[in-house]
Amino acid sequence: MSKKALYLLGIAITIILGTFLYLKFCCNCSEKITTDDTPKTVSTPVQEPNFVPFVLNGPGIEYQTHDNLKFLKNSATLIIPVSDSVINGIQKLKTFLVSNPQQKVTITGYATSDETNSTTFENLGLARANEVKNYFVSEGLSEKQFSTKGEIIDKWKMTADTLLGPANYAFDTIDSTSTSAATDEWTALKDKINADPLILHFNTNQSKETLTTLEKQKVADIVKYTEHVKEAVVLAVGHSDNVGNRDSNIVLGQKRAVFSKNYLSKNGIDATRIETQSKGPDEPIGDNNTSEGKASNRRTVITIK
Structure with a gap:
């Protein structure tokens, strides 16, 4: 074989060997590497404003502040x-x-289900709602242009331990045609209050502040009545047992009536609309010869005058 033939054969072998080695070891290098260059959208949590606006929105009035x-x-x-903005x-x-x-204007007050009502x-x-109404007054x-309602809900916006x-x-027009029906409603409520009056009992020379559920409902009825019947007067009459002299018991009965007046005034009834009297030992409802009877006589009876 001539030198020229050997030379050409060597070139051919080199090309074949080079192609083999390229395919075996470098083929993956030629694969197209794809990357996702699509811009990623990072979602940012939307921050709710930490306020509840004070809104008055009715026919002829529109006001709002944060x-x-x-x-x-x-x-x-x-x-x-x-x-100042709320004022x-x-x-x-x-x-x-x-x-x-x-x-x-109907004021609806809200409280959450995990709050305690004392x-x-x-x-x-x-x-x-009644506290807001009293502040407005x-x-x-x-006062006669407001009514109140209360609702219990699951949650309300707060800052720390403060409800915002x-x-x-809610705005509405007073319907004069319903006056008669309303009068009947309040007459019925007055009759109910006076037929089964709120009676606060006292230990000897002591006052009572804790009310039962039924007593609380009776206070709520009195508050409701006085809110809607503007000329209504609440009468608190104090009584005593017959221990001691009559004059002292008259004074004691008056103290009990005044205590009851102060209690009612703290719970939604204008103190100027509460009259007090004392009957002392003169109108017992129990036997003063027994401890049970004496206890029942130490009382204040609260009615609508």
Whole structure:
């Protein structure tokens, strides 16, 4: 074989060997590497605003501010002071109601299901609604243009242990055609209160502050009646047993009546609308010869005058 042939054969073998080695060891290097260059969208949690607006929205009035009335958890006492922006809204409401005497506002108070109701109202939401109403009245608004409701809900927006604005305000027109029916309703409620009056019993020379569920309901009925019948007067009459002299027992009965008045005034009844009297030992309902009878005579009876 000539040198030229050997040379050409060597070139051919080199090409074949090179191709083999390339296919065996470098083929993967030629594979296309694909990457997902699509921009990733990172979802950011939406932060809810940490406020509940104070909103007055009715025919002829529209007001809103991010601040609001506030209550501590488990409490029916309004946190004072109230912000200037809320007071401005209340004054606008006052102007509106004075100009529109047939307008009525229903205040619905809210409380959460895990809160404790230590008031005499049937629920904490109703107690808060009455607290808001009383604050409005203290700012010069007419009590007769408000009614109250209470609702228990699962949760409400809070900051730490403070509920933000747990109340709603609904506007309506007073229907004069329903006056007669309403009068019948309040007459029936007065009859109910006086037929089975609230009676607070006392230990000797002591006062009682803890009420039963039934007693709390009776207080709620009295509050409801006085809210809607503006000329109503509550009468608290104190009584005693016959231990000691009559004059001392008259004084003791009066102290019990005054205590009951103060208790009622703390739970939604204007103190100026509560009269007190004392019958001392003069009207016993139990036998003063027994301890049980004496205990039943140490009482205050609360009715609508």
